[in-house]
Amino acid sequence: MAFSGDTSIQTRTGDPDVALAAAGDASAFERLYQTHVVRIHNLTRRMLGGQEADEVTQDIFVRTWQKLGQFRGESAFSTWLHRLAINVVIERRRSFAIQRDRMSDDVGALDNVSVAPARADLTVDMEHAIDQLPPGAREIFVLHDVEGYKHREIAAMLDIATGTSKRQLHRARMLLREYLSGG
Amino acid sequence: MHEEWTDQLSDYFDDELGGAEREAVEQHLRGCADCRAVLNDLKRVVAQAQSMPPRPPQADLWAGIAAQFRGTGVDGTHHSTRVPFRRPVPVRFAFTMPQLAAAAVVLMAVSAGVAWQIADRSGRNTNSAATAAAGAQPSDGARDASAPALLAAPDRDAASGAAIAQVGYADAQYDAAVADLEKALKQGRGRLDASTIAIVEHNLQIIDQAIAQAREALAGDPANSYLSGHLVEARRRKLDLLRRATALTSESN
Numbered sequence: 001m002a003f004s005g006d007t008s009i010q011t012r013t014g015d016p017d018v019a020l021a022a023a024g025d026a027s028a029f030e031r032l033y034q035t036h037v038v039r040i041h042n043l044t045r046r047m048l049g050g051q052e053a054d055e056v057t058q059d060i061f062v063r064t065w066q067k068l069g070q071f072r073g074e075s076a077f078s079t080w081l082h083r084l085a086i087n088v089v090i091e092r093r094r095s096f097a098i099q100r101d102r103m104s105d106d107v108g109a110l111d112n113v114s115v116a117p118a119r120a121d122l123t124v125d126m127e128h129a130i131d132q133l134p135p136g137a138r139e140i141f142v143l144h145d146v147e148g149y150k151h152r153e154i155a156a157m158l159d160i161a162t163g164t165s166k167r168q169l170h171r172a173r174m175l176l177r178e179y180l181s182g183g
Numbered sequence: 184m185h186e187e188w189t190d191q192l193s194d195y196f197d198d199e200l201g202g203a204e205r206e207a208v209e210q211h212l213r214g215c216a217d218c219r220a221v222l223n224d225l226k227r228v229v230a231q232a233q234s235m236p237p238r239p240p241q242a243d244l245w246a247g248i249a250a251q252f253r254g255t256g257v258d259g260t261h262h263s264t265r266v267p268f269r270r271p272v273p274v275r276f277a278f279t280m281p282q283l284a285a286a287a288v289v290l291m292a293v294s295a296g297v298a299w300q301i302a303d304r305s306g307r308n309t310n311s312a313a314t315a316a317a318g319a320q321p322s323d324g325a326r327d328a329s330a331p332a333l334l335a336a337p338d339r340d341a342a343s344g345a346a347i348a349q350v351g352y353a354d355a356q357y358d359a360a361v362a363d364l365e366k367a368l369k370q371g372r373g374r375l376d377a378s379t380i381a382i383v384e385h386n387l388q389i390i391d392q393a394i395a396q397a398r399e400a401l402a403g404d405p406a407n408s409y410l411s412g413h414l415v416e417a418r419r420r421k422l423d424l425l426r427r428a429t430a431l432t433s434e435s436n
Contacts, residue, residue: 026249030245033245033248034245037239037240037244037245038237038238038239038240039237041238041239041240041244042235042237042238045238053240054240054242054244054247057240057244058244058247058248058251061244061248062248062251126231126232126235127235127238130232141232145228145229145232145233146232146233146235151197151199166193166194166199169193169197170190170192170193170194173193173225173228173229174189174225176228176232177221177224177225177227177228180228180231181224
């Protein structure tokens with residue numbers, strides 16, 4: 001049986017697989033997964049750490065399948081998926097009940113970040129350095145400097161003040177500077 | 184370092200400061216080499232973050248996603264009138280899932296039992312076989328079928344000349360290792376007593392049946408993670424049994 005899909009969604013998104021998947025075509029959804037899994041996994045790995053990334057990525061795609069019927073094609077599918085992924089990540093963080101603590105401006109958290117040896121090629125250390133950031137600073141650093149969200153958007157997503165987002169971002173950058181310079 | 188200034192450098196770099204604040208920071212930067220260096224470092228951190236290369240997941244996550252669909256069902260508000268995620272595929276299953284689960288338990292018991300019997304027989308002449316049997320049983324329960332399917336060869340095997348450093352269960356290495364061990368066992372079977380040979384062959388037959396059944400089931404349901412794990416476990420047990428039996432022939436020299 002061929003799936004015709006919702007042609008209005010297809011027209012708006014320009015991706016026939018989105019419409020086919022929304023109509024229940026598992027093969028089309030698998031193709032969407034293959035297209036987007038690297039970006040989503042990178043997001044979850046950088047925000048949550050490597051140990052949780054696989055499981056959370058799977059959860060994101062299960063939920064994507066379940067919510068595809070709510071996708072109206074008003075934005076690009078990749079944008080919609082990305083926001084859904086961030087919501088799942090934030091929800092995961094909150095489920096561990098650490099949201100309040102991680103958003104404190106506890107200067108002692110600076111001591112949690114170990115220092116990498118000084119080296120010429122700093123690029124290879126960046127992922128590892130991000131992984132060592134305190135969770136709150138890491139989350140905001142990834143959303144702002146890697147994913148390109150604005151402070152007001154991050155504040156809305158995380159339900160925090162814009163000033164807190166700015167402070168945590170600066171804190172993350174300073175920690176990374178210290179880590180990557182080996183000092 | 185001037186923290187009252189460095190604390191503003193991210194906002195300055197992100198163009199988040201008002202006109203007067205920005206002007207004040209710029210004036211300070213003109214006269215402070217330390218703060219200029221910090222600003223340059225922050226720029227470099229951001230540049231590196233933005234240029235991190237994408238890295239794909241190390242494991243294939245799709246099978247797990249498909250399994251979750253099957254386990255939880257499809258959201259009723261979305262797909263209740265649509266085609267389910269996995270359309271029914273006509274599969275000639277010789278075993279149901281509970282039966283396969285039961286078979287796995289039997290397989291574990293059989294493998295552990297035969298390892299014990301081999302070790303027990305060998306132990307009449309040497310203590311090293313008993314050590315091998317003791318090593319076999321905890322690993323049976325502890326090994327996760329979903330973990331990377333590699334098995335380090337026991338040191339004793341290395342000494343016997345039937346060594347395989349590491350074998351992946353899903354590649355040609357496995358088949359080659361099994362073929363080598365079967366050949367070695369065939370050559371050395373004259374050094375084992377008849378009852379030991381019977382036990383080994385009977386249990387190899389059981390394991391081969393389990394492998395064949397798992398393969399048949401997987402042919403109809405390739406995304407089934409339980410079946411994949413069952414197959415990996417059965418193949419591991421076959422390799423383990425062959426190694427122990429082959430080692431026993433060399434000990435009997």
